Amino acid sequence: MTQTSTPSPAASDARTPRVRSRLFSVLVGLSTLVVLLQGLWAGLFVQEGQDYKDGWVEVHARGADVAIALALVAVVLALVKLRSRRDLVIGSIVFLVLLVLEAYLGGLIGDRAGLTAVHFPLAMLLMGLAVWLPLRASRR
């Protein structure tokens, strides 16, 4: 009697090449760079005992716009070209949603300074995700 065997998930995973997109990696990589720079701009406008410097706050705000725009295009690309990569689709959507939330909370800090207690840690979480996502995207 012949026995048919189905490949184990691990074996089939090893044979199936994982889809990648260079453009997705570039978009996510640029977005990561902008998120990291957000910390630098913040360091330039947050000075102990002084008012925030408006010029750098403006740069920080525009940086958020650029990061969100790049992340949005990355999500569209993931949905269109990388649908089989659930890790990248979900990761990029979570990244976009957290960026929008971060920008929204940042805009409220002027009226409610206490929101820095959420804005700063969320920025750390975003940085973690911003490093994980391009590393994941570059994996086969």
Ligand code: HEM
């Ligand atoms: C270490 C990282 C970060 C720190 C320390 C930080 C700090 C701050 C602070 C203190 C403000 C209040 C400025 C003010 O309105 O007077 C602010 C505003 C803001 N932040 Fe951040 N932030 C960080 C990361 C981010 C990231 C990753 C984003 C991306 C979405 C972001 C987006 C914004 C926006 C849109 C504002 C409002 C700017 C405005 O009032 O026009 N921040 N941030």
